[in-house]
Amino acid sequence: MSHSAAVPAVQQQQQLKRGQEVASAHANANAVQQGGTEQDGQQSSKRIKLDTDMGNAQQQQQQLGESSANVHTDAKASTSDSVDGPVADADGDDDGRGRDLRPNRNVGQNVSFDRGGGESRAVGEDGERGARLPKRKVAIYFGYCGIGYSGLQINPGVKTIEGDIFDAFCKVGAVSKENAVNPVKVGLQRAARTDRGVHAAGNLLTLKLILEAPNLPQGGVVGAVNDLLPEYVRIWGLTRVQNSFNARTSCDSRMYEYLLPTYVFLPPKPGSSMHDLLKHWHDKGVEHGKDVSLLGQLLQHPFWRSQGTEKSYAEDVVHKKKWRMDGEHVERVREAFQKYAGSHNFHNYTVGKSFRDRSAHRVMKHLEISDPKEIDGTEWLSIKFHGQSFMLHQIRKMIGLLVLVGRTGAPASLIPETYGPARIHVPKAPGLGLLLEEPLFGGYNLKVAKVQPGAEERSPVTYKDFAERMQAFKQTFIYDRIIKTEEETSEFAKWLNYLDVFQGPDFDYLNPRGNIPQSAILKVGEQRRAAGGQPKGAFRPEAVNTGTSAAQEGAQIEIDSEDEDAQALRGKMDEFDG
Secondary structure: OOHHHHHHHHHHHHHHHHHHHHHHHHHHHHHHHOOOOHHHHHHHHHHOOOOHHHHHHHHHHHHHHHHHHHHHHHHHHHHHHOOOOOOOOOOOOEOOOOOEOOOOOOOOOOOOOOOOOOEEEEEOOOOOEEEEEEOEEEEEEEEEOOOOOOOOOOOOOOOOHHHHHHHHHHHOOOOOOOOOOOHHHHOOEEOOEOOOOOEEEEEEEEEEEOOOOOOOOOOHHHHHHHHHOOOOEEEEEEEEOOOOOOOOOOOOEEEEEEEEEHHHHOOOOOOOHHHHHHHHHHHHHHHOOOOOHHHHHHHOOHHHHHHOOOOOHHHHHHHHOOOOOOHHHHHHHHHHHHHHOEEEEOHHHOOOOOOOOHHHEEEEEEEEEOOOEEEOOEEEEEEEEEEOOOOOOHHHHHHHHHHHHHHHOOOOOHHHHOOOOOOOOOOOOOHHHEEEEEEEOHHHHHHHHOOOOOOOOOOOOOOHHHHHHHHHHHHHHHHHHHHHHHHHHOHHHHHHHHHHOOOOOOOOOOOOOOOOOHHHOOOOOOOOOOOOOOOOOOOOHHHOOOOHHHHHHHHHHHHHHHHHHHHHHHOOHHHEOO
């Protein structure tokens, strides 16, 4: 046979061989997918004889392609099926519809994504998949002291309460390894997103947990998680909830408390910028024949007459903590506080919202100020807020203006003026004194009380079973730590000192008429300070004997405040509280 005649025959043999290899690869792949036995593989190899190395290489390549396709399919199923409704990732890792947009860092690792159906596969150390472990949507009751934390919500790179709690759930096996990379995969939500340094006796998380994880101790998930958490972060319990339950939107209202030392209501120190402002309004009132008797009393306050003005900032703080607020003064503050009750436009009490923003309208249901109580040599007030919902910094700014009104003689009628279109600067009080008492879920509880035929019964979401433990925790790990921190750092005194030595027209609204003059109104586009931050006026420590360190620490309060606001403005504003 000639060479030219042999070429087609060789090509035919090569094509036949390639066809046999492809057919064998498909047959083997089908056998793997269908759970084929070793006998099936042997029969297939008897039917078609091929080069072993070439066949194995093509089979591995095909299986790798199928595995990659399965990973993408499973990832989609995990994101859509493991979350009830849209879940927004506050760190920007999803598209606003609950779909994870972060790169898959698990490619090449032996991981298993949840395929939906409320179940998760256990993955052993040897890489073998175990039995599916059922996940259940639950509400987690918990409390915490916020000192030392950068807020509640998980935020990469900083210490947060949610971060510690989620890590603990992962370590005890209540969250599978594949879902541990992103809390959105288990539908993590919170009832109230508290800020840096803010506390909670009761808050609520919802997520899907493996409640019957292997090797759990007798105390179950709650006991195992509490063993891993610091003593100032506690899980009170958990309860199964309906799949439609949303920790934030199912919450009807929230109850907050703010602890405030009464010395913050002392009038400004003579010689300070704030004192000079009050003297200006007093002299102007006298000139026009107005009644400025209250302002005159504050300018000649007996505390400063006895204390004098030559003592250092540190000496002033010691004597301030010994001062006691009289009943008339308390009633004047209570009267002003009630001006917050009802439905109002609180655009001046948050950041990033204008007067025309409908979301700035909030409802205050009940407001209350306790009688003064002396604790460890300092007198304190407990101020209670029960509101439908709160915006970022709202409570701290409400306290801030209440303190300014209570210590300067400005009338209570000033507060309703702040609900109008004029944009003013309202300083926010320290986060140290703020704590969330509990969120309330009245509407949801009415819903689950009316069990439909055939529907699974669910318990109401309420804290009544944990009330005694929560009160003990609040006393030991919140109240006592607030009081100890104030005793050691005098945070409220530093805040007041910074405001008192500030120069500028920001506080011109603290006048006897209770109106907002043009000089105090922030124009559109005007930036006297970072959004919502403390005032940027020049310090005048030489005008009042404050000490350099006090002024520097006041400046640090400004920097921290503005960093906090800038971070908040980059996030989801409607998720912040207090």
